[in-house]
Amino acid sequence: MVQLSKWRSFALPSDLKRFGILGINARNIGFLLGPDMRSLYPYVDNKVLTKKICSSCHIPVPETYAIIDRFGDISKSLRLLEKLDEFVIKPAHGAGGHGILVVVRKKDNKFETSKGEILSLPRIRYHISTILSGLYSLGSHPDAAIVEKRIAPHSVFTGIAVGGTPDIRLIVYKGVPVMGMLRLPTKASKGRANLHQGAVGVGINLKTGQTFGGVRHNRLSDIHPDTGANIQGIVIPQWSKMLTIAMKLSDAIGLQYIGVDIVLDSEEGPMALEVNARPGLSIQIANRAGLWPRLRTIDSQAECITRTAEKLKLTVGLVRGDTP
Amino acid sequence: MVNHHRAAIFAALLLMIAGAACVGLRVKCMHRPLLSQGGNVWRLTYDVEFHANNPGARLYIALPSDTAYANIVNEAFSHERLAVDILQNKETWDREAVAVVSDSSTPVKFTAQFDVKINTHAKQPAYSSKRPLGTPEKLRYLCNERFIQKDDPNVVRVLTSISDGRKTKAKLIESIFDYCSESLAQSQSDGPTDAATALQQGQCGALGRARAMAALCRAGRIPSRLVTGFILENSSQAKPFTWVEIYHKKEWIPYDPHNEFSLQVPANYLPIKHGGVRIVKNSEGSKCFFTYSIERLEKTPFMTVSSNIMFWNIFDLTRLPISMKKTLALILLLPIGALITAFFRNLIGIQTFGTFTPTLLALSLVNSDWKTGAIIFLLILGIGLLCRTTLNWLKLLAVPRLGIILTVVVLCLIVAVSVCEYLGFAPTARSILLPVVIMTMMIERFFITLEEDGGKEALRVLCGTVVVATCCFIVLHSARIGQVVLTFPEMQLFVAAAFVLIGRYSGYRLSELWRFRDIVKLQG
Numbered sequence: 015m016v017q018l019s020k021w022r023s024f025a026l027p028s029d030l031k032r033f034g035i036l037g038i039n040a041r042n043i044g045f046l047l048g049p050d051m052r053s054l055y056p057y058v059d060n061k062v063l064t065k066k067i068c069s070s071c072h073i074p075v076p077e078t079y080a081i082i083d084r085f086g087d088i089s090k091s092l093r094l095l096e097k098l099d100e101f102v103i104k105p106a107h108g109a110g111g112h113g114i115l116v117v118v119r120k121k122d123n124k125f126e127t128s129k130g131e132i133l134s135l136p137r138i139r140y141h142i143s144t145i146l147s148g149l150y151s152l153g154s155h156p157d158a159a160i161v162e163k164r165i166a167p168h169s170v171f172t173g174i175a176v177g178g179t180p181d182i183r184l185i186v187y188k189g190v191p192v193m194g195m196l197r198l199p200t201k202a203s204k205g206r207a208n209l210h211q212g213a214v215g216v217g218i219n220l221k222t223g224q225t226f227g228g229v230r231h232n233r234l235s236d237i238h239p240d241t242g243a244n245i246q247g248i249v250i251p252q253w254s255k256m257l258t259i260a261m262k263l264s265d266a267i268g269l270q271y272i273g274v275d276i277v278l279d280s281e282e283g284p285m286a287l288e289v290n291a292r293p294g295l296s297i298q299i300a301n302r303a304g305l306w307p308r309l310r311t312i313d314s315q316a317e318c319i320t321r322t323a324e325k326l327k328l329t330v331g332l333v334r335g336d337t338p
Numbered sequence: 339m340v341n342h343h344r345a346a347i348f349a350a351l352l353l354m355i356a357g358a359a360c361v362g363l364r365v366k367c368m369h370r371p372l373l374s375q376g377g378n379v380w381r382l383t384y385d386v387e388f389h390a391n392n393p394g395a396r397l398y399i400a401l402p403s404d405t406a407y408a409n410i411v412n413e414a415f416s417h418e419r420l421a422v423d424i425l426q427n428k429e430t431w432d433r434e435a436v437a438v439v440s441d442s443s444t445p446v447k448f449t450a451q452f453d454v455k456i457n458t459h460a461k462q463p464a465y466s467s468k469r470p471l472g473t474p475e476k477l478r479y480l481c482n483e484r485f486i487q488k489d490d491p492n493v494v495r496v497l498t499s500i501s502d503g504r505k506t507k508a509k510l511i512e513s514i515f516d517y518c519s520e521s522l523a524q525s526q527s528d529g530p531t532d533a534a535t536a537l538q539q540g541q542c543g544a545l546g547r548a549r550a551m552a553a554l555c556r557a558g559r560i561p562s563r564l565v566t567g568f569i570l571e572n573s574s575q576a577k578p579f580t581w582v583e584i585y586h587k588k589e590w591i592p593y594d595p596h597n598e599f600s601l602q603v604p605a606n607y608l609p610i611k612h613g614g615v616r617i618v619k620n621s622e623g624s625k626c627f628f629t630y631s632i633e634r635l636e637k638t639p640f641m642t643v644s645s646n647i648m649f650w651n652i653f654d655l656t657r658l659p660i661s662m663k664k665t666l667a668l669i670l671l672l673p674i675g676a677l678i679t680a681f682f683r684n685l686i687g688i689q690t691f692g693t694f695t696p697t698l699l700a701l702s703l704v705n706s707d708w709k710t711g712a713i714i715f716l717l718i719l720g721i722g723l724l725c726r727t728t729l730n731w732l733k734l735l736a737v738p739r740l741g742i743i744l745t746v747v748v749l750c751l752i753v754a755v756s757v758c759e760y761l762g763f764a765p766t767a768r769s770i771l772l773p774v775v776i777m778t779m780m781i782e783r784f785f786i787t788l789e790e791d792g793g794k795e796a797l798r799v800l801c802g803t804v805v806v807a808t809c810c811f812i813v814l815h816s817a818r819i820g821q822v823v824l825t826f827p828e829m830q831l832f833v834a835a836a837f838v839l840i841g842r843y844s845g846y847r848l849s850e851l852w853r854f855r856d857i858v859k860l861q862g
Contacts, residue, residue, distance in 0.1 A: 037846040
């Protein structure tokens, strides 16, 4: 059997089941389609609202410079941007990292982006207006643009994040973080931390905050494809603070199953970046573990647990003994 | 969660039981009146061979339409290298196929097949014979014609002899009918076929008799016209038959002086052409040969003849006129296309551009020439993408940009239609009318995927769309399924049940067995 499975280039449903892999259908039916979920979706789909919730719960977020939701406001905002050296423009309803423009420095009144493009002010204006007209929002609805502080990645990520800011994705179920992954941008992902665009995901030991495993394009991977650097064994600074942010945010939003994206700023520490209502499933490959058993454990225990310390204990308890 | 699951399975079961019950009930109801009512279905076939003398030569073929007794349940045409358009006469409601030859080097064939359901109970037809006639039409049905010579001395002489000077119109019609059916002897051969000669010689065939009657009526200032059609009876060499219609008291009333039917003709008289005798006409200089055959069909559940009294005939869509049925069948196929898409997306895990794109693409090709359609689809996609790439330089806002792509798609399609017509590829323009809005959105989404996620991803989704569209096409293209959904619209209940079941499927998608393949390596 072992021999056979080595040659096989696909998994059998029984393999996936044994590993406790959660499939898309099971995720959608079992965890996303809760009774009162729809009404809460705006809080995660709209980054302006997410930011508001974070501020009201004292969860740190990147500083907002401006929120533009009318075409008439663009000129006013551009005057503000001229004074800034680095900033990020993103759509409030964006998904998959689309429509995000990162300006890393300014040279003779031109803006240099993280992709190396040099943009003039009219180009920035155009980008904002495409965001407002709904190019990047789900269903092409009119959208708002957020201008915020650019995150300076922590030094621990030097050499393993190419062209963008890495972030930490935590899946939180019923208020308890159940799985975590460090997402590293690559050349292929054009600096974005989205796995389906080619970013690398690295599993994180929830107990220690140390990375292990890894996934790229759904294949097991232990190194960064661009630099060849080892992506295992990195201890993520301020790990417990990240877990606390995820738990607080999950409680504030009220959805039972979410993905929380946290960035680590070199000066200000962990900050909540966004919340995803339909977090991807490749995190299971990165962690070499399925989500099913962990979700079931929470289902059997979490109802009565409300205190953060107990939740943390539960989180730590999810980690298998053999995890590096 | 378990509750939802059970409820869904229960709902699906209920839908299926309801569907089975409806189908069963209908099949049962269908068969009974079928036997008791004696309604029947006939297949009329035209075989026309056309030797054109020059490109552009035309063929005019009169087609049967629905009448009070006849209902065209099915029709099929086959015509290679002929551009065919079907026109309907606004006054007589007659349908006529106009075929144009693009290449006159070899003879071309045109075949048409009609399944005609005959109801012995008359119903209100789409075309009412009780429409008032305007003065120009009235004059047309009173005028002198080449074979209906109302001003010929022979016609005038006979009319004077039978009219007695001051008869009422009704009496006059009666006398004319009596004279034509009784006083004119049956000639040995078919001739003479024109009114004047027939009345002069006092003998004629069926056509001459009909023309004589029409001429006498016109001479007596009663509008009249010839009706040509078929008497439905098994025959491999059927001959068109002509009878007369007389406009009296604002109504066209049929008379057959040959077989002596007045005021009404039997239900198996299938009228095809009003005001003429030739079913197939060809343009001057060309030659054409034609045969007609009529055959009575065995009954099948898909070709039902049901009573007109029972209210559930509302659900019997096969009784509707053929042109309406085609549209309805197309609409009824939409959910099945959506079901196929749901199957591919949720069970197999193939991504597509848009939920309904594959279905609509497939449907647009179902009733047309799919090969040409597919080539044009790819061409428009290519040109559209090229334009979209160019447009990217202009940095336009979303809606105007979409508008431009829509314009490009529309223009490409128009040019494609015109080119096809010029090269004599596609039979008609409508055969390649792709859904332009869907094409526009597809180009836009393809481009955005290309920009954001790379060419590999964009191609993957495009392939997914094409694969799903192809599967939709294969299923929807089969002639059988169109007929099944029309005969049994209740089938949609099964489709709904399948949607419920797919909607609750929480197992792995086939694509996930591939996606998570590396998991197998870990267990070693």
